[in-house]
Amino acid sequence: MAETQNPAFAAIEADINDNDVVLFMKGTKSMPQCGFSSRVAGVLNYMGVEFKDVNVLADEDLRQGVKDFSDWPTIPQLYVKGEFVGGCDIITEMTLSGELDKLLETNGVSFSKEAAEKIREHNG
Amino acid sequence: MPMESTEIERLIKEAFPSATVEIQDLAGDGDHYAATVVADEFRGMNRVQQQRAVYKALEGRMGGELHALALTTRAPD
Numbered sequence: 116m117a118e119t120q121n122p123a124f125a126a127i128e129a130d131i132n133d134n135d136v137v138l139f140m141k142g143t144k145s146m147p148q149c150g151f152s153s154r155v156a157g158v159l160n161y162m163g164v165e166f167k168d169v170n171v172l173a174d175e176d177l178r179q180g181v182k183d184f185s186d187w188p189t190i191p192q193l194y195v196k197g198e199f200v201g202g203c204d205i206i207t208e209m210t211l212s213g214e215l216d217k218l219l220e221t222n223g224v225s226f227s228k229e230a231a232e233k234i235r236e237h238n239g
Numbered sequence: 240m241p242m243e244s245t246e247i248e249r250l251i252k253e254a255f256p257s258a259t260v261e262i263q264d265l266a267g268d269g270d271h272y273a274a275t276v277v278a279d280e281f282r283g284m285n286r287v288q289q290q291r292a293v294y295k296a297l298e299g300r301m302g303g304e305l306h307a308l309a310l311t312t313r314a315p316d
Contacts, residue, residue: 151307187287188294188302204310205286 123180131194135224136166139181140191144168151203152191158210161234163227164219196222211235241269242305247297254296255280265309273309281314289313 130137136159142148144156144166159166171178171190178190185192185199193200195218200206209215210231219226244262251260251274258278265271274293281289289312294301301308 182302186291188299199287201287201290205290208286208311 121176121180121183123174123176124184126177127181127184130167130169131197134167135196135222136164137169137194138166138191139169139171139177139194141170141172143170148172149190151189155191155193155203155206158206158215158234162230164224195219195224211238242300243269244272247272247274247305247308250296250298250300251276251293254292259315265307270305271307272305273311275311277313277315279315281312284314286312 127139138144138152138156138159140147140149140152140156142152144160147153147156156168169177169181171181181190181192182188187199187202189202191206192202193206200218201209206215209218211234213231213235216226216228216231244264248260248262252258255276255278257280258276261275263273265273276289276293280292284292290310293310293312297305297308
């Protein structure tokens with residue numbers, strides 16, 4: 116984690132501490148504004164994962180702040196139980212390999228296994 | 240602003256001399272790439288650490304002049 120003086124860091128920390136699953140994204144889960152954000156939000160929605168969506172486009176400090184906070188240059192960014200999981204490529208890979216299922220199970224986050232299998236069936 | 244795939248490859252190889260780098264220009268516009276990087280240097284790193292290291296090698300271009308680079312990273316089998 117980079118320097119702590121960024122004003123957005125406190126809000127980011129609060130979000131990832133108060134919510135089991137947080138997706139920092141462009142737009143919202145019901146109205147994503149970027150294809151990569153849309154893909155990850157779509158997977159989580161489809162799998163029935165309850166998550167907090169944080170729209171980084173709403174705040175320029177946050178948009179840059181979350182990149183510095185995670186030491187990750189792109190959006191979206193997924194956090195589970197306060198831990199950075201990855202961006203769009205990693206989440207896609209983990210969804211298809213079943214690693215995302217395991218991660219959610221390990222962290223006690225409920226989701227539809229059936230929906231996850233369906234994604235794999237259609238993208239295998 | 241587009242970026243040449245040869246430049247992406249050069250920067251990655253500079254940081255990871257053992258790397259095998261495959262780059263696809265997805266849209267043919269010099270702006271949307273997919274790269275697979277297989278490097279010995281990735282051993283012992285998880286995927287987040289591997290991809291952070293690749294982004295570092297690109298020296299801040301990712302998310303800036305390089306809009307989209309889909310990354311797949313792993314250590315050799």
